[in-house]
Amino acid sequence: xxxxxxxxxxxTPLLPLPLTGVLAEAAYLKARFYADHYGKAGTAQIELVExxxxxxxxxxxxxxxxxxxxxxxxxxxxxxxVYGVVGKDELAxxxxxxxxxxxxxxxxxxxxxxxxxxxxxxxxxGVFEFSCSRARLLSxxxxxxxxxxxxxxxEALAVLxxxxxxxxxxxxxxxxxxxxxxxxFGSHHASRGKFNxxxxxxxxxxxxxxxxxxxxxxxxxxxxxxxGIVRETAARMEFSARGYEELLRLPTTAPDxxxxxxxCFRWLQQPAGKMTLDRTKTLHSPISGCPKxxxxxxxxxxxxxxxxxxxxxxxxxLTKIYEPDYLAQFRIPHTPExxxxxxxxxxxxxxxxxxxxxxxxxxxxxxxxxxxxxxxRRAVVQMATAAAEPLLAGRRILTEAMWKVKESDxxxxxxxxxxxxxxxxxxxxxSLHERGIPSIPIVDCLMVRQQDEAVAREELVSRMFAxxxxxxxxxxxxxxxxxxxxxxxxxx
Numbered sequence: 001x002x003x004x005x006x007x008x009x010x011x012t013p014l015l016p017l018p019l020t021g022v023l024a025e026a027a028y029l030k031a032r033f034y035a036d037h038y039g040k041a042g043t044a045q046i047e048l049v050e051x052x053x054x055x056x057x058x059x060x061x062x063x064x065x066x067x068x069x070x071x072x073x074x075x076x077x078x079x080x081x082v083y084g085v086v087g088k089d090e091l092a093x094x095x096x097x098x099x100x101x102x103x104x105x106x107x108x109x110x111x112x113x114x115x116x117x118x119x120x121x122x123x124x125x126g127v128f129e130f131s132c133s134r135a136r137l138l139s140x141x142x143x144x145x146x147x148x149x150x151x152x153x154x155e156a157l158a159v160l161x162x163x164x165x166x167x168x169x170x171x172x173x174x175x176x177x178x179x180x181x182x183x184x185f186g187s188h189h190a191s192r193g194k195f196n197x198x199x200x201x202x203x204x205x206x207x208x209x210x211x212x213x214x215x216x217x218x219x220x221x222x223x224x225x226x227x228g229i230v231r232e233t234a235a236r237m238e239f240s241a242r243g244y245e246e247l248l249r250l251p252t253t254a255p256d257x258x259x260x261x262x263x264c265f266r267w268l269q270q271p272a273g274k275m276t277l278d279r280t281k282t283l284h285s286p287i288s289g290c291p292k293x294x295x296x297x298x299x300x301x302x303x304x305x306x307x308x309x310x311x312x313x314x315x316x317x318l319t320k321i322y323e324p325d326y327l328a329q330f331r332i333p334h335t336p337e338x339x340x341x342x343x344x345x346x347x348x349x350x351x352x353x354x355x356x357x358x359x360x361x362x363x364x365x366x367x368x369x370x371x372x373x374x375x376x377r378r379a380v381v382q383m384a385t386a387a388a389e390p391l392l393a394g395r396r397i398l399t400e401a402m403w404k405v406k407e408s409d410x411x412x413x414x415x416x417x418x419x420x421x422x423x424x425x426x427x428x429x430x431s432l433h434e435r436g437i438p439s440i441p442i443v444d445c446l447m448v449r450q451q452d453e454a455v456a457r458e459e460l461v462s463r464m465f466a467x468x469x470x471x472x473x474x475x476x477x478x479x480x481x482x483x484x485x486x487x488x489x490x491x492x
Contacts, residue, residue: 079198079199079200079201080110080114080198080199080200080201080205080206080209081196081197081198081199082113082114082117082196082197082199082209083117083120083121083194083195083196083197084113084116084117084120084194084195084197085116085120085165085185085189085190085192085193085194085195086113086116086165086189086197087195087197088109088110088113088197088199091109091112091113091163091165092104092109094163094164094165095109095112095159095163097163098162098163099151099152100150100152100153100159101150102142102146102147102150102152103152103156103159106200107202107205108139108140108156110199110200110201110205111138111139111140111156111205112139112156112159112160113197113199114138114139114199114205114208114209115130115135115138115139115156115157115160116160116165117197118134118138118212119166119183119185120185120194123184123185126184126185126190127169127182127183127184128182128183128184129172129180129181129182129183130157130166130180130181130183131157131172131180131181132155132157133219134180134216135155135156135157136155136156137208137212137215137216137219138156138208138209138212139156140156141154141155141156142154142155161183164186164188164189165185165186165189166183166184166185166186167183167184167185167186167187168181168182168183169182169183169184170182217274220277224277225430226283226426226429226430226441227275227277227283229429229430229433230275230283230285230429230440230441231271231275232433232438233300233438233439233440234267234268234271234285234287234440235271236300236301236438237268237287237298237299237300237305237440238268238298238299238302239265239268239294239297239298239299240297240298240299242297243294243297243298243299246293246294246297247261247262247265247294250262250291250293250294254291254293257291257293257294260286260289260290260291261290261291261294263286263289264286264287264289264290264294266286267285267286267287268286268287273286279415280415280418280419280421280422281419281422281423281426282418282421282422282443283426283441285440287440287442287447288440288441288442288443295307295447298447300438300447300448300449301438301449303449303450303451304449304450305447305448305449305450306447306448306449306450306453306476306477307442307445307446307447307476307477308445308446308447308448308453308456308457308460308474308475308476308477309444309445309474309475309476309477310421310424310444310445310460310464310472310473310474311472311473311474311475312350312472312473313421313424313444313464313472314414314417314418314421314444315350316350316464316468316470316472317417317420317421317467317468318346318398318417319343319346319347319350319468319469319470320420320467320468321397321398321401322339322340322342322343322346322397326401327339327397327401330400330401332397332400332401334397338396338397339397342395342396342397342398345394345395346395346398347469347470350470350472351470351471401413420467421443421444423467424460424463424464424467425441425443425444425446425460426441427463428441428446428456428459428460428463429441429446431459432446432448432452432455432456432459435455437449437452437455437456439452439456445477446459446460453476456474457474460472460474461474
């Protein structure tokens with residue numbers, strides 16, 4: 001049982017704060033934590049914040065009501081008004097001129113125009129990504145047999161591209177970085193700008209338009225199972241009582257970190273929010289953006305959580321440069337003996353733990369920072385040579401690879417390294433999930449329960465070894481400091 005005096009001392013900092021929004025919710029949950037774990041001594045504190053919590057819910061409801069996108073609105077029953085760059089009559093003439101009368105029905109034209117409106121709303125500097133799977137969410141496609149009989153394209157995206165409304169700028173690809181095909185509007189259509197287009201749509205088409213973003217998210221999670229795994233794990237996570245205290249102090253102690261910490265807090269209450277996989281397949285969630293000062297206070301299933309970090313992960317992955325496939329792709333002249341010798345010396349240097357050089361921890365950290373920045377900047381060789389002499393000295397192939405990567409579609413070596421790292425971390429999360437172990441990926445780390453530390457370490461080491469042939473070191477990056485602190489509050 002907690003001592004009443006100590007409980008009062010821990011609850012006192014809540015009283016003078018203006019409890020609104022996320023802070024009100026944090027204060028409420030902190031009080032609930034004490035009430036659930038230490039009896040009814042926290043009930044009075046709950047009553048103090050209930051009104052502020054109600055206010056926060058009302059503000060959230062009002063905010064969600066204003067989130068309707070500007071490029072969609074309904075005027076009248078069955079009429080959908082959207083923004084586009086081509087009118088319905090004009091598009092019908094273009095389709096008929098191409099000889100595809102099967103695409104000129106009102107229903108199919110509506111689907112094509114909704115695709116144009118969706119692209120117009122997402123275009124940045126006139127360029128947007130579009131895929132056949134996204135097109136099928138807005139417009140139905142023709143069966144292969146029907147399309148062949150009418151000598152017409154089966155996909156709506158191919159129709160818009162053929163009639164000149166969409167112009168392909170860059171083809172899509174999956175490796176090393178996932179990227180859909182990029183398009184822009186045809187010069188004739190783009191020069192006129194966007195205007196209102198009224199469509200008489202069926203209820204099914206209207207529902208398809210208004211729910212298109214939800215449908216995209218559903219397909220995104222279907223294609224990327226790791227997203228669903230992370231959501232499932234996030235539903236089992238929470239902050240400790242000490243974490244709520246730190247969250248309440250952040251606006252005054254670390255104002256720059258307060259917004260991202262509060263975003264993480266909100267997401268844990270309802271982990272159905274947005275997550276993204278960037279082109280390197282790195283999963284970004286509010287937890288990965290949570291400040292380091294608040295992250296140690298996270299719990300999984302009510303137990304302490306720890307971060308398992310692969311030491312020098314990007315440098316370990318540099319050994320993949322010497323694989324024949326990549327040497328050939330980057331067109332680096334070499335002999336097998338030279339590549340083998342360089343790889344062996346780099347591996348030995350990594351295993352010795354002297355990659356970045358420097359005599360003091362501060363010098364090594366500075367060297368590490370400049371080296372990793374050098375992998376993602378145009379002056380990569382000059383910067384890295386000056387900052388990371390221990391890494392590049394005497395390694396012609398590695399130095400030349402940095403330049404050759406810059407000449408490819410994905411210019412910076414850091415992008416390749418991050419893609420290779422995702423091929424290690426993401427499968428590790430899925431493997432642990434199959435064994436019933438919850439985990440969250442945070443770039444080159446895994447957040448797991450403290451009791452699962454040994455299993456997670458072995459999983460990361462084995463997968464990194466399978467990818468690079470190097471047994472990387474995995475360390476506990478941050479541990480749970482909060483439970484030991486809370487333990488001092490418990491009276492016998």
